[in-house]
Amino acid sequence: MTPKAAKATKDTKATYAEPVVSARDVTMTYGDVDVLQGVDLDIHRGEIFALLGPNGAGKTTTVEILEGFRRRSAGEVSVLGADPERGDDAWRARIGLVLQSWRDHRRWRVAELLTHFATYYPDPRDPAELLALVGLTAQGGRQVERLSGGQRRRLDVALGIVGRPELLFLDEPTTGFDPEARREFHVLVERLAREEGVTVLLTTHDLAEAERLADRIAMLVGGRIRACGTPAELARQAAARAEVRWTADDGTIHRERTADPSQLVWELHRHADGPIAGLEVRRPTLEDTYLHMLHRETDGTDGTGGIDETNGTDGTDDTARAA
Amino acid sequence: MTNVWRAGLQRGRIELRHLLRSPKEMSGHLTNVVVALVIAVYVTGDVPGTHVPTAHLVLAGFAAYLLFQIGLVNLPQILVTEREEGTLLRLRATPGGIPAYLVAKSMLVVVMAAGTLALLLAVAALLVDGPLPHGPGGWLTLLWVTTLGLLAVVPLGAAVGAVLPNPREALALIMLPTMALLFTSGTVFPSTSLPVPVQQVAAVFPLKWMAQGLRSALLPDTARTAEAAGSWELPMVALVLTAWAVLGFLLAVPLLRRAARRESGSRLSARHRKAAQSGALPA
């Protein structure tokens, strides 16, 4: 059984239990800007849930509302059975978090800091084992400000899980990681979720990361969750947009997006005398789904075939700024 | 609850060790002491109408100023910096983190104040024949004036640290009024030489009363003739300092709460971006 299949069985079982995180119609307004316009989320125990969205979409805002750091404008939220705005210390102890930008405790030594934060929790992880887990054993005696960006981030992750949280929030955890560190981080997160049943909510801009790690992915665009499902489901939703490429007789390369690639290929063959050079059918990837979503948001229409991806991304930036 | 104390005291010890090992900060504190000693050497003569050296008057006033500075300059700076770096936010995300932080900061401030005062008085007594309390009464006055003085300035400093924008602007905003008070509160020279309205304004703030209280603890009783009121006014010292302590607590608790509540990851990122743009922080 592949890991993904194993996940799926576990999920179906977990679905009957009460979700660890549940949000209904959450809105957030800064001044007169509506950043969130009705976000609904359900995250189940042991699940790795990825939140995607362009810069400024409101991912951090959403995560901070769930963490209890930010007061929502309206809506219902329950995290580990409590309203985050009224979470007490016992509730806090069950949650771990890694924020997007942290530069605290620069003068502390790595091991010293981890050992100190272990004292706040009833059943902390062993600091030495934790250092080994995130690959910082050699840096244990170093001052935090002397760590590289990626090492610092790994320390943040270690601090996030030192109290054995049931629920872990990771806001862009792998920014600045080299490929190897990223891979090790993925293994670590998977291990936490699979072996210890930790529920993980992570935000990322790395679609491959989301696809690889997440059981379910939600796309936050224009203040709402526009799509939510397993990576496979999301890709299927965009099956309308498979891409067919081929080289015409005059040597020009054609690309066409279509709802029915099979139909198009068949027609191409009917009009051709023989094999078609460079014929290729690209199934939509998560990235296609994502860019498609963004494009639809910018246009206010459902995208049709033949959209240039580059335009799609440019449009996205505007939405992000306007949001 | 025991956990909070344990974590807080551990935190205080570690922060203290960092302070002692930081050449930059230690030299800042030591410079103050050195400046006080140098002034004491250069000031000659007696307080008019007494046999008390003017240098003693200056040293007692400087001791008060150093306590004042720890509460209202050093503490706010530490708070603003740690707020900006995200220390406060991390502790907020940690069960019992904020109370432990307050325990640690109180410990740090008390040790810093006691250390500075002891160092100043001991070195002055050894090198420049500086003042020391006369008899148990003097020591007792020294103890209560120091304690009450710290209670007057530390919560106030915490409140200031909770509202100031960022470390770079904070220093300028704090230093101006502090310097103004230093020169109008009769700390380094008798305030009787200043216009009466200036004296009256300075008398609203705690520094004048801390200095007066420390003079009463450190100088012989005869020196009180040099005071503006002709006496030490100890009941008034106690009253004003208590009033500031109460006011400070009333301000500090909600302001600190608000500061901790308002901290969030996005604010942190926004500040870091801004700081990186202005080149103040390595990005």
Ligand SMILES: Nc1ncnc2c1ncn2[C@@H]1O[C@H](COP(=O)(O)OP(=O)(O)OP(=O)(O)O)[C@@H](O)[C@H]1O
């Ligand atoms: N405290 C605030 N006051 C006003 N506007 C804010 C505040 N915090 C965030 N915003 C705005 O809300 C929007 C969403 O911000 P948020 O940080 O949640 O986005 P994000 O999805 O995490 O973006 P990124 O991918 O860049 O991390 C942005 O337009 C941002 O400028």
Ligand SMILES: [Mg+2]
């Ligand atoms: Mg963000």
